[in-house]
Amino acid sequence: MKLAMIGFGQAGGKIVDRFLDYDDRTGSGIVRAAIAVNSAKADLMGLDNIPQENRVLIGQARVKGHGVGADNELGAEVAEEDIDEVQNAIDQIPTHEVDAFLIVSGMGGGTGSGGAPVLAKHLKRIYTIPVYGLGVLPGTDEGGIYTLNAARSFQTFVREVDNLLVFDNDSWRQTGESVEGGYEQINEEIVRRFGILFGAGEVGDGQEVAESVVDSSEIINTLSGGGVSTVGYASEEVELSSGGGLLSRFTGDDGGSDDDLDAANTTNRITSLVRKAALGRLTLPCEIEGTERALLVLSGPPEYLNRKGIERGRKWLEEETGSMEVRGGDFPREEPEVAAAILLSGVTNVPRIKRLQQVAIEAQDNIDDIQQESEENLEELVEDDEDELEPLF
Ligand SMILES: Nc1nc2c(ncn2[C@@H]2O[C@H](COP(=O)(O)OP(=O)(O)OP(=O)(O)O)[C@@H](O)[C@H]2O)c(=O)[nH]1
Numbered sequence: 001m002k003l004a005m006i007g008f009g010q011a012g013g014k015i016v017d018r019f020l021d022y023d024d025r026t027g028s029g030i031v032r033a034a035i036a037v038n039s040a041k042a043d044l045m046g047l048d049n050i051p052q053e054n055r056v057l058i059g060q061a062r063v064k065g066h067g068v069g070a071d072n073e074l075g076a077e078v079a080e081e082d083i084d085e086v087q088n089a090i091d092q093i094p095t096h097e098v099d100a101f102l103i104v105s106g107m108g109g110g111t112g113s114g115g116a117p118v119l120a121k122h123l124k125r126i127y128t129i130p131v132y133g134l135g136v137l138p139g140t141d142e143g144g145i146y147t148l149n150a151a152r153s154f155q156t157f158v159r160e161v162d163n164l165l166v167f168d169n170d171s172w173r174q175t176g177e178s179v180e181g182g183y184e185q186i187n188e189e190i191v192r193r194f195g196i197l198f199g200a201g202e203v204g205d206g207q208e209v210a211e212s213v214v215d216s217s218e219i220i221n222t223l224s225g226g227g228v229s230t231v232g233y234a235s236e237e238v239e240l241s242s243g244g245g246l247l248s249r250f251t252g253d254d255g256g257s258d259d260d261l262d263a264a265n266t267t268n269r270i271t272s273l274v275r276k277a278a279l280g281r282l283t284l285p286c287e288i289e290g291t292e293r294a295l296l297v298l299s300g301p302p303e304y305l306n307r308k309g310i311e312r313g314r315k316w317l318e319e320e321t322g323s324m325e326v327r328g329g330d331f332p333r334e335e336p337e338v339a340a341a342i343l344l345s346g347v348t349n350v351p352r353i354k355r356l357q358q359v360a361i362e363a364q365d366n367i368d369d370i371q372q373e374s375e376e377n378l379e380e381l382v383e384d385d386e387d388e389l390e391p392l393f
Helices: 009-026 041-045 072-081 083-091 111-126 144-160 180-199 216-223 255-279 307-321 351-392
Strands: 003-008 031-038 055-057 100-106 131-137 163-168 228-237 293-300 325-332 337-345
Touching: 003 009, 003 083, 003 111, 009 031, 009 041, 009 100, 009 111, 009 131, 009 180, 031 041, 031 083, 031 111, 041 055, 055 083, 072 083, 072 111, 072 144, 083 111, 100 111, 111 131, 111 144, 131 144, 131 180, 144 163, 144 351, 163 180, 180 228, 180 293, 180 337, 216 293, 216 325, 216 337, 228 255, 255 293, 255 307, 255 337, 293 307, 307 325, 307 337
Parallel strands: 003 031, 003 100, 031 055, 100 131, 131 163, 163 228, 293 325
Antiparallel strands: 228 337, 293 337
16 A cells, blocks of 8 residues: 655654555555655755755744754644645655555654644645544653643544554553653554554565455555454464475375465464554554454465465454454565554544543533633623623613
């Protein structure tokens, strides 16, 4: 699947930068275009791979290239004011060659969390291709303002995009390690998981064609219907065999039984990887039961992939999620590992989101209280005034 990626804010820019590096390393060809948007000049300068001409500085008139300092209302305002600058950069992209937009952003800061939903709304008005979001939730130890920004922005972002893929920094830091210390690893995890998913179907010249190919339309169908998505992943190292495939490693006389054993091993490996991926750490931890749609992608050397394994994995996912819309296919790659990536789309039972919604409600209540208080004060003042004025009439 070919994507136009737009990294909004520092986290978004760094992750898109990393996607370009991933594309380079793996030849997966998913990033058709990459743009970084930020209100902080230094963050744009710190990027390695996004071309200079695709780095857009917004809000210069307001914040002079210094960032919005975690003020996400200001982030949204400068995005709205300078949306034409962003559009100018997007105009340079051959959008007819792109299957979807992916707006990547941290939800805790000011620029990305404020600006990403503004851009999503803008793109949806102009283009007919899907606009997806990849939102990164802050660590809970990062402080109230980050949580509050994420709580506010999440609701808006999920409403504006066709689907919001979520990665929760909080559940990914190592114990005792600050989130900042772990960004390198975290970002690698993000590009690996989303890279395999979006990379499926992008079979390059000379690559094996998958037995049951996952193509862009299957990814789009899984993401259609909106809501929030999470991704599971598990992998196992295997030996890359040259030419003769896996069978060449068996030397028994009875070729037939080796064949059976081989197929059974392959099937078992796939089904256990699917379970590990779905029940292990998800990019956004949640109950998988109640998921609306799912997509299973099995990647690895073709001799380690088989239709039976994928079919069993798919059936198991149907039972576990209760969804009747579980798609599956393979993604042959000459890498010494077999990996299962599972996209769970339209997840409903997500404790982290419930907590964030609670924060948003409490913040709203506080605002209501403050407003109510000031209205009461105002009424009192008016009444006092009236009391005072009464004798005059
Ligand atoms: N996964 C990941 N998260 C990051 C990274 N950098 C920052 N974050 C997270 O993103 C949030 C901060 O957002 P940033 O993108 O730095 O902020 P911004 O959108 O540039 O906004 P301002 O700096 O306030 O102008 C925090 O919650 C961090 O945890 C990164 O490289 N990877």
